[in-house]
Amino acid sequence: MTNANANANASASATVARVRVTPEAEALLAKLRLEHGPLLFHQSGGCCDGSAPMCYPAGDFKIGQRDVFLGEIAGAPFYIGGAQFELWKHTELTIDVVPGRGAGFSVESPHGVRFLTRSRVFTIEELDVLEANGPPWTGPREL
Amino acid sequence: MTKYIAPNLPGSKATFKSRYGNYIGGEWVAPKKEQYFENISPVNGKPFCEVPRSTAEDIELALDAAHKAKIGWGKTSVTDRASVLNKIADRMEQNLERLAVAETWDNGKPVRETLAADIPLAIDHFRYFAGVIRAQEGSCAELDDGTVAYHIHEPLGVVGQIIPWNFPLLMAAWKLAPALAAGNAIVLKPAEQTPASILEWLSIVGDLLPPGVLNVVNGFGLEAGKPLASSNRISKIAFTGETTTGRLIMQYASENLIPVTLELGGKSPNVFFADVGRENDAFYEKALEGFNMFALNQGEVCTCPSRAIVEESFASEFLEKAVARTKRFVPGDPLDTATTVGAQASRDQLEKILAYIDIGKQEGAEVLTGGHRAELSGDFAGGYYVMPTVFRGHNKMRVFQEEIFGPVVSTTTFNGFDEAMAIANDTLYGLGAGVWTRDVHQAYRAGRAIQAGRVWTNCYHLYPAHAAFGGYKQSGIGRENHKMMLGHYQQTKNLLVSYDKNPMGFF
Numbered sequence: 001m002t003n004a005n006a007n008a009n010a011s012a013s014a015t016v017a018r019v020r021v022t023p024e025a026e027a028l029l030a031k032l033r034l035e036h037g038p039l040l041f042h043q044s045g046g047c048c049d050g051s052a053p054m055c056y057p058a059g060d061f062k063i064g065q066r067d068v069f070l071g072e073i074a075g076a077p078f079y080i081g082g083a084q085f086e087l088w089k090h091t092e093l094t095i096d097v098v099p100g101r102g103a104g105f106s107v108e109s110p111h112g113v114r115f116l117t118r119s120r121v122f123t124i125e126e127l128d129v130l131e132a133n134g135p136p137w138t139g140p141r142e143l
Numbered sequence: 144m145t146k147y148i149a150p151n152l153p154g155s156k157a158t159f160k161s162r163y164g165n166y167i168g169g170e171w172v173a174p175k176k177e178q179y180f181e182n183i184s185p186v187n188g189k190p191f192c193e194v195p196r197s198t199a200e201d202i203e204l205a206l207d208a209a210h211k212a213k214i215g216w217g218k219t220s221v222t223d224r225a226s227v228l229n230k231i232a233d234r235m236e237q238n239l240e241r242l243a244v245a246e247t248w249d250n251g252k253p254v255r256e257t258l259a260a261d262i263p264l265a266i267d268h269f270r271y272f273a274g275v276i277r278a279q280e281g282s283c284a285e286l287d288d289g290t291v292a293y294h295i296h297e298p299l300g301v302v303g304q305i306i307p308w309n310f311p312l313l314m315a316a317w318k319l320a321p322a323l324a325a326g327n328a329i330v331l332k333p334a335e336q337t338p339a340s341i342l343e344w345l346s347i348v349g350d351l352l353p354p355g356v357l358n359v360v361n362g363f364g365l366e367a368g369k370p371l372a373s374s375n376r377i378s379k380i381a382f383t384g385e386t387t388t389g390r391l392i393m394q395y396a397s398e399n400l401i402p403v404t405l406e407l408g409g410k411s412p413n414v415f416f417a418d419v420g421r422e423n424d425a426f427y428e429k430a431l432e433g434f435n436m437f438a439l440n441q442g443e444v445c446t447c448p449s450r451a452i453v454e455e456s457f458a459s460e461f462l463e464k465a466v467a468r469t470k471r472f473v474p475g476d477p478l479d480t481a482t483t484v485g486a487q488a489s490r491d492q493l494e495k496i497l498a499y500i501d502i503g504k505q506e507g508a509e510v511l512t513g514g515h516r517a518e519l520s521g522d523f524a525g526g527y528y529v530m531p532t533v534f535r536g537h538n539k540m541r542v543f544q545e546e547i548f549g550p551v552v553s554t555t556t557f558n559g560f561d562e563a564m565a566i567a568n569d570t571l572y573g574l575g576a577g578v579w580t581r582d583v584h585q586a587y588r589a590g591r592a593i594q595a596g597r598v599w600t601n602c603y604h605l606y607p608a609h610a611a612f613g614g615y616k617q618s619g620i621g622r623e624n625h626k627m628m629l630g631h632y633q634q635t636k637n638l639l640v641s642y643d644k645n646p647m648g649f650f
Contacts (some may be wrong), residue, residue: 045387048408049388061387102492105368107545
């Protein structure tokens, strides 16, 4: 399926979102947007703060052609590396915020809080809907 | 057994200042914007000092100092550079307990480990690079009767280094020792979770280095790390951390066309072949200990053996014994030398581990032991402790595919060599791995078949200098801990010299 087709199916997939956001994280994002302008997320992997979602000013991080667009949270596009997506695609991600001090370049650290990815395994019905929607968009996407 | 007194209490081996500056040009310098952040000890969740919240102005100041120092240090003889590194090691040795207690307080790890591993390994690292820089030679090749190619090592100049929080002093030593030995000046940014032990280290050894050769600037990634990593005044950037930031660092480096070295972690397989259980002897005991190495440093190790892959025919017997051992780990006072599991390094790290334990349970992994936060009482009630946890499941589960960076191991079984290798290599990463077998042929074949930079064979979690450490696949670029690391901090100068007085006859 082409990206254009994936786009046409965007409304159908709205009921089953690959990524969601808690109200607390949404409120923090509103505050961070005032400081930094438009933001984006990229889900990290690996050690230290791996598996943490990284939030950057939108122009700071170049989204690659194999990055998968999982959706949008509070106006910020959320991406994950293509290979990592294959291992995570059966789970719904919810971006939360907790007290703490993550390393890395994520914009929220100076506030003494850290975005956190919580996960839930999709039900078979939800996976069917996602399957019917076709593969997700890959590469950078204008919102 | 000894219980060390917490820093800043009467009789403690370590004392932290209430507020630190940046270490620039051999002096303590307040951050230009005069902003600080509170540094919290994971041992009790309470703040214990303030550290600069630096910005681009402070990084520039540090780069000024480094550029001023680079020529003098680069031209200092290797004899003298090695001597400085040896003196750093000696000073650390004289202050081993002080550094160990400071490190434990900043990071949360048991003092048993900082006393026996972190600090001694860091000391040895300076000595190792003091040695290899003396022994390093360029080359000289006679290309023909009158033409000779000389290859001479030169320092890069000023380098940037961004280090992680899991072994704050040891990771600093891994990066600083080779860069200093090779004659570079450095601007280093520690991790914001563990900014303080290195400042105490500097107050112990800082005077041994000429001013400006080593500059340490604390702060947050976006505010201090980015101006360093994206600076056009560094000749190289080294980073240890995770993949997204690794990509960001490479993107910054691409703007200035400078080299990067990256160490980005893994999801290390620890493979146990059935012949381990053939005899009930010391080696079997060693293998059981090897399984439980996942809890070393609370699992906050890039090479945590977080996937135990056990041959089906002896799995139930092996896991029963291994888990019985895991149950003996009890998180406790990190300053007590009897404690084997300390605190996770930060609150968000604790939350992340608990979120992973949650997804593991949702995916149907069986909890063989642990699976929850450890609630300590008294002085430690606010600290970040997790019970060592053993899952049993299959390799497609997320707890088998992402580095949890906590005391959590996911176990699965295999039938036959090929399946063991397939599971071991079914990961995005390739940093460390373990192989346990009594069969030398099998050990060699497995070690070569696993796509990882370091395969511990019948051992695990040894980090001696002189054994190269680094990743395959998404685990990074470059090697540390070995003399080859010098190459990551040096240019190669080729002098192509003609000793023939006659013209070539072309023009």
